[in-house]
Amino acid sequence: AQSVTQLDSQVPVFEEAPVELRCNYSSSVSVYLFWYVQYPNQGLQLLLKYLSGSTLVKGINGFEAEFNKSQTSFHLRKPSVHISDTAEYFCAVTRTGANNLFFGTGTRLTVIP
Amino acid sequence: DGGITQSPKYLFRKEGQNVTLSCEQNLNHDAMYWYRQDPGQGLRLIYYSQIVNDFQKGDIAEGYSVSREKKESFPLTVTSAQKNPTAFYLCASTGSYTEAFFGQGTRLTVV
Numbered sequence: 001a002q003s004v005t006q007l008d009s010q011v012p013v014f015e016e017a018p019v020e021l022r023c024n025y026s027s028s029v030s031v032y033l034f035w036y037v038q039y040p041n042q043g044l045q046l047l048l049k050y051l052s053g054s055t056l057v058k059g060i061n062g063f064e065a066e067f068n069k070s071q072t073s074f075h076l077r078k079p080s081v082h083i084s085d086t087a088e089y090f091c092a093v094t095r096t097g098a099n100n101l102f103f104g105t106g107t108r109l110t111v112i113p
Numbered sequence: 114d115g116g117i118t119q120s121p122k123y124l125f126r127k128e129g130q131n132v133t134l135s136c137e138q139n140l141n142h143d144a145m146y147w148y149r150q151d152p153g154q155g156l157r158l159i160y161y162s163q164i165v166n167d168f169q170k171g172d173i174a175e176g177y178s179v180s181r182e183k184k185e186s187f188p189l190t191v192t193s194a195q196k197n198p199t200a201f202y203l204c205a206s207t208g209s210y211t212e213a214f215f216g217q218g219t220r221l222t223v224v
Contacts, residue, residue, distance in 0.1 A: 009153065
């Protein structure tokens with residue numbers, strides 16, 4: 001079975017500073033990996049996804065993530081955050097060829113002016 | 114515009130009352146899901162359906178029921194057996210080899 005661990009439940013960071021949100025997964029088979037963002041009282045929006053190919057994936061709003069198979073990680077990064085990046089971020093994994101997603105417990109990013 | 118529509122956005126339930134949350138998608142996706150979200154607990158899977166007329170329990174199915182009579186629709190009923198139903202409920206769908214698309218959620222409050 002797949003599982004996802006997001007070690008940091010809350011991450012405060014000053015505006016224009018870099019940020020990394022950590023995600024580790026466990027799976028014995030090939031996986032697809034995703035990062036979603038949730039703004040207050042809204043559904044989840046896809047930030048980026050890794051299906052295959054280049055391990056560095058670029059997404060919307062200047063975010064990127066790197067798939068590291070040996071460390072089973074898929075950390076999300078942004079070189080300079082904005083106030084508007086304040087939100088909850090979820091990492092998710094699914095086995096290749098499967099439909100059901102497994103989510104982490106989320107990381108609340110707070111950008112401080 | 115393709116997407117997932119959840120209704121209502123806000124819902125109030127009295128003690129002992131059953132309520133039904135609507136989820137409709139026009140993405141032609143086979144699989145649909147219901148998640149419950151509580152503060153600090155992430156998303157917990159209630160039920161999912163991979164195909165019409167078939168659905169499976171997730172991690173927290175007790176006190177909930179679903180149906181999947183049409184590909185486009187996956188309503189969730191919160192029954193009186195669910196003792197702590199106040200939460201944010203999210204519906205999602207996936208096609209083959211793609212990411213999940215989410216509705217905007219329904220916030221259910223017991224009054």
